[in-house]
Amino acid sequence: MARPHVSTRLRTVLGIVWLAVVAVVAVYVVNDRRAELAGISKIFSHLNFSLLIPALILECASMAAYAQLQRSVLAAGKVKSGFWRMLAIFLASNSINGVIPGGTAFSTVYSYRRFRDFGASEGLSGWAILAANVLAALSLFLLALVGLFVSEGSVSGISLTDSIVSVGAVLAAVLFVVAKADLVTHWFSILLVRLERRLGVTWKATKKVIQLEEEIRMISPSRSRLTGAFGWGLFNWLFDASVLLIAYFATNSPIPFEGLLLAYSAGQLAANFPITPGGLGVVEGSISIALVAYGGNQEASIAAVLLYRLLSFWIWLLPGALSYVGLRIMKTDRHVVTGPVLLLEEVTDEQADAG
Numbered sequence: 001m002a003r004p005h006v007s008t009r010l011r012t013v014l015g016i017v018w019l020a021v022v023a024v025v026a027v028y029v030v031n032d033r034r035a036e037l038a039g040i041s042k043i044f045s046h047l048n049f050s051l052l053i054p055a056l057i058l059e060c061a062s063m064a065a066y067a068q069l070q071r072s073v074l075a076a077g078k079v080k081s082g083f084w085r086m087l088a089i090f091l092a093s094n095s096i097n098g099v100i101p102g103g104t105a106f107s108t109v110y111s112y113r114r115f116r117d118f119g120a121s122e123g124l125s126g127w128a129i130l131a132a133n134v135l136a137a138l139s140l141f142l143l144a145l146v147g148l149f150v151s152e153g154s155v156s157g158i159s160l161t162d163s164i165v166s167v168g169a170v171l172a173a174v175l176f177v178v179a180k181a182d183l184v185t186h187w188f189s190i191l192l193v194r195l196e197r198r199l200g201v202t203w204k205a206t207k208k209v210i211q212l213e214e215e216i217r218m219i220s221p222s223r224s225r226l227t228g229a230f231g232w233g234l235f236n237w238l239f240d241a242s243v244l245l246i247a248y249f250a251t252n253s254p255i256p257f258e259g260l261l262l263a264y265s266a267g268q269l270a271a272n273f274p275i276t277p278g279g280l281g282v283v284e285g286s287i288s289i290a291l292v293a294y295g296g297n298q299e300a301s302i303a304a305v306l307l308y309r310l311l312s313f314w315i316w317l318l319p320g321a322l323s324y325v326g327l328r329i330m331k332t333d334r335h336v337v338t339g340p341v342l343l344l345e346e347v348t349d350e351q352a353d354a355g
Contacts, residue, residue, distance in 0.1 A: 051250040055243045055311050062239035069232035073131040076221045077124035088323040089114045095320025123215030131178045139233035147262030185213040247308040259294025263287050
């Protein structure tokens with residue numbers, strides 16, 4: 001009985017230690033960059049607050065587009081999901097990813113469990129998460145290609161063509177796995193069965209893969225459905241990138257148009273690496289460095305990127321936390337209501353049998 005209590009206390013202590021470390025690092029960085037921050041503060045003192053409203057509207061549209069992307073991939077398995085509930089799941093998952101070290105893994109597990117709450121099978125839930133991530137990555141890859149076409153050659157010594165092509169090849173291979181998941185699991189199950197026969201062993205994993213194969217056969221990812229989901233992913237990035245553009249206008253800063261799209265794509269790619277929670281520092285640094293390399297003013301670019309991150313990430317952590325709590329309350333209430341209903345149904349059935 002003491003283990004859960006000890007585990008809870010340990011998690012609390014680790015959380016406090018983590019916040020203390022982050023605070024110390026933040027103080028060190030701020031103290032080390034006082035000169036740069038002084039220049040940035042002057043830019044913020046002339047901030048055009050009227051542009052913050054359209055920026056927030058565009059960010060809301062970006063989140064709504066991603067929620068629609070997730071709904072589309074679940075619909076491929078004939079599972080209906082409400083828009084507002086899916087949006088709450090996205091906000092909660094985003095907050096988990098933003099505040100917990102290694103948050104990408106935790107947020108993925110969280111989304112998986114919430115998809116199961118919709119009635120999705122294990123196979124469909126896993127496939128839906130993979131499909132949503134791959135389609136979102138492909139749409140970001142398209143933006144990166146456009147950005148590469150616009151910016152290539154504008155900075156001597158910088159060429160990302162080989163890297164972009166390599167990423168595209170990997171995404172194409174993963175897209176095949178998503179689109180032909182039934183064939184992939186079928187081939188894998190055959191391989192495992194043959195290995196079992198040759199080695200004279202029995203693996204639990206084989207039964208699991210066969211079960212997943214049966215579940216994934218029920219998924220119908222048609223070309224039109226995948227294209228529609230890809231479109232929602234593209235809207236998600238376009239709306240979000242527009243917030244970065246507005247941030248430049250709001251800070252009255254000169255805009256390095258040639259490298260804006262490519263810098264944005266690179267920053268979003270960096271956000272997916274589990275280096276810091278939510279890409280803290282990594283996203284801001286990568287976008288700012290790329291924008292300065294393509295001709296942007298250093299202080300102005302940092303100010304615009306910081307404002308963009310505030311509007312697109314930081315202010316949504318609290319709504320995400322509230323969404324997490326709200327979804328937990330909804331789930332608890334559903335169990336409380338469902339329990340007596342199931343008991344009443346069982347008693348009614350027994351009475352009918354006795355009669």
